[in-house]
Amino acid sequence: MPTALKPNTAALLRQSHSNMPMGVADSYRYWGEDNTVFVKSSEGCTITDADDQRYVDFRLAYGPIILGYRDKRVDEQVIAAITERGTMSGFSTDLDSEVVELVKLMCPNIEKMRFANSGTEAVLGAVRTARGFTGRNKIVVVEGGFHGLYDEMMWKSDVDNWDATSGQAPEVASFGAGIPEASREHLETVPLNSFEAIDEVFTRVGDDIAAIVIEPIMGNCGSISATPEYMLKLRELCTERGALLIMDEVKTGFRVAAGGAQELYGMHADLTTYAKAMGNGYPVAAFGGRAEVMDVIGFGKRGVTHGGTYTANMIALSAAKATLTLLNETNAYTTINRTGAAFQQALSRVFTKHGITHRFAGPDSMFGIHFGDIVPSNYRDWKQTDSALYTEFAMNLIKHGVMLEPDSREPWFICEAHKDVDIDWLEGVADRSMAEALAAR
Ligand SMILES: Cc1ncc(COP(=O)(O)O)c(C=O)c1O
Numbered sequence: 001m002p003t004a005l006k007p008n009t010a011a012l013l014r015q016s017h018s019n020m021p022m023g024v025a026d027s028y029r030y031w032g033e034d035n036t037v038f039v040k041s042s043e044g045c046t047i048t049d050a051d052d053q054r055y056v057d058f059r060l061a062y063g064p065i066i067l068g069y070r071d072k073r074v075d076e077q078v079i080a081a082i083t084e085r086g087t088m089s090g091f092s093t094d095l096d097s098e099v100v101e102l103v104k105l106m107c108p109n110i111e112k113m114r115f116a117n118s119g120t121e122a123v124l125g126a127v128r129t130a131r132g133f134t135g136r137n138k139i140v141v142v143e144g145g146f147h148g149l150y151d152e153m154m155w156k157s158d159v160d161n162w163d164a165t166s167g168q169a170p171e172v173a174s175f176g177a178g179i180p181e182a183s184r185e186h187l188e189t190v191p192l193n194s195f196e197a198i199d200e201v202f203t204r205v206g207d208d209i210a211a212i213v214i215e216p217i218m219g220n221c222g223s224i225s226a227t228p229e230y231m232l233k234l235r236e237l238c239t240e241r242g243a244l245l246i247m248d249e250v251k252t253g254f255r256v257a258a259g260g261a262q263e264l265y266g267m268h269a270d271l272t273t274y275a276k277a278m279g280n281g282y283p284v285a286a287f288g289g290r291a292e293v294m295d296v297i298g299f300g301k302r303g304v305t306h307g308g309t310y311t312a313n314m315i316a317l318s319a320a321k322a323t324l325t326l327l328n329e330t331n332a333y334t335t336i337n338r339t340g341a342a343f344q345q346a347l348s349r350v351f352t353k354h355g356i357t358h359r360f361a362g363p364d365s366m367f368g369i370h371f372g373d374i375v376p377s378n379y380r381d382w383k384q385t386d387s388a389l390y391t392e393f394a395m396n397l398i399k400h401g402v403m404l405e406p407d408s409r410e411p412w413f414i415c416e417a418h419k420d421v422d423i424d425w426l427e428g429v430a431d432r433s434m435a436e437a438l439a440a441r
Contacts, residue, residue, distance in 0.1 A: 006051035012038045042069035044417035055403035056421055060413040063251045066277035068417025074280050074322040081318035088313040095317040102324040106258040109268035113288025115312040119250035119275035120148030125306050126271045126287040130211035130244040132296045132304035137186045138205055140212040144221035144379030147248050151183035159379050192378035193230045202237055211244040216261040219251030223362020223411045224376045231265050244270040254278050256363040282319030332416045340364030340414040346427040354434045368411045396433035
C-alpha cells in the first residue's frame with residue numbers, strides 16, 4: 001500500500017481540509033490521509049494525478065465513462081450545442097424528444113420518459129411515480145443494492161458487521177446520522193435470489209407494495225446478479241399483485257448492452273432508471289417506462305410532480321444525444337465486451353498462477369472479482385469471499401498504475417478506449433500486485 005502521499009497531492013489535501021469536510025467534495029472520494037487521489041487530467045482510459053502518475057482506469061468515475069474520457073465525438077457536439085443554444089433556458093427544446101426517441105430505439109421497455117440530473121434523482125422520480133400510480137406506500141429493495149443518497153434509500157443491510165454464523169439476517173442500518181427513523185417505515189429489504197424472502201414480504205404486506213426496486217446486476221455489490229428465474233419470479237409477482245417492477249439501471253443502462261440488463265434478461269420492467277453511461281461522463285439521468293404509468297405525472301392532487309431547474313439542460317441532452325448515437329450506431333459494445341473478456345482472462349491466469357481460487361461475476365463490461373470458490377448469489381454470500389485479499393491486491397495495482405476502487409463490491413468498468421491497453425502489461429502488473437499482496441500476508 002502507498003505509505004505517504006506525493007508532494008502535490010499532499011499539498012492539495014492539506015488545502016482541501018480547510019475548505020471541505022474530510023477534505024473532499026464527496027465523502028466517498030476520501031481514501032484516508034495516505035491514499036486520497038487528486039486528478040489533474042484524463043484521456044481515453046487513463047487519468048493522471050496531481051503528481052503526474054498516470055493510471056489505466058477501471059473505476060471510470062463509478063461507471064459513467066463508456067466510450068472514454070474526453071471523447072472528442074461527444075465533447076464537440078456538446079460544445080457546438082451550448083455555443084449555439086446556451087446551456088439552458090428553462091423551456092422545452094427539440095432535443096428533449098430527440099433523446100427520448102433514441103432511448104426508445106435502444107430500450108423497448110421505454111414508452112415515455114422524463115429526465116433527471118443524477119441517478120439519485122432518477123430513482124426518486126421513479127419511486128414517486130410508482131407510488132402515485134399504485135396509490136401504495138411500500139418499496140421492496142434487495143440487500144447489497146444501492147439506489148442513491150436520499151433518506152429512504154439510505155438504509156443498508158450491514159453485512160460488514162454481520163455474524164454469518166448467527167442464523168439472523170444482517171441488521172438494517174442507516175448510512176449515518178441525519179436520516180430519520182421514519183424514512184424506513186415503508187422500506188422492506190430482502191436477500192437477492194431468495195424466493196422464500198420475497199414470498200414472505202408479499203404475503204405480509206403485498207397489498208401495500210408500490211414497487212420492487214432492483215439492480216438485476218448489482219453494480220454496487222461486485223456485479224452479483226439475479227438469476228433469470230428470480231427476475232421472472234419478480235416480474236410475475238409484480239404483475240399478479242399490482243406492484244410495479246422498477247429496474248435501477250443507473251449502472252447497467254447503456255453499458256451492459258444497448259438495452260441494458262433488460263436486454264440480457266429478455267424482460268421488461270414497468271419503470272427503469274438510467275444515468276451514468278447515458279452521457280459518457282456528462283451529468284444526465286432519466287426514468288421512464290410504461291406510458292400508462294408515466295402518465296400519472298401531472299399537476300393536481302392526483303398528479304405526480306416532477307421537474308427541476310436543471311432538468312434536460314442542453315449540456316446533458318447534447319451529451320446524451322451524442323453518446324447514445326455512437327453507442328447505437330458503432331460497434332462500441334462489441335469492442336467493450338471483447339476487451340473486458342480479454343482482461344478477465346489475463347487476470348484469471350494471474351490468480352491461477354498464484355493459487356487463488358476466484359470467480360468473476362456479471363457481464364464483460366462491468367465485472368466483479370470474487371476470491372473464493374462460489375460466484376456469490378447474494379450479498380450475504382459475498383461475506384464468504386476473501387475481500388481483504390482483494391483490497392490488498394487492488395491497492396498494489398493502484399501503486400503500479402492501475403486505478404480501481406479497492407473494494408470488491410465495486411466492479412471493474414470497461415470503456416471503448418480500453419481496447420488500446422497492452423494486455424501483457426496489465427498481466428505483468430497484476431502478477432506483481434498479487435505477489436506483493438500474498439507476501440504481505
Ligand atoms: C444503481 C444505482 N442507483 C443509483 C445511484 C445514484 O446515482 P448518483 O450517484 O448519480 O446520484 C447509483 C450510484 O452509483 C447507482 O449505482
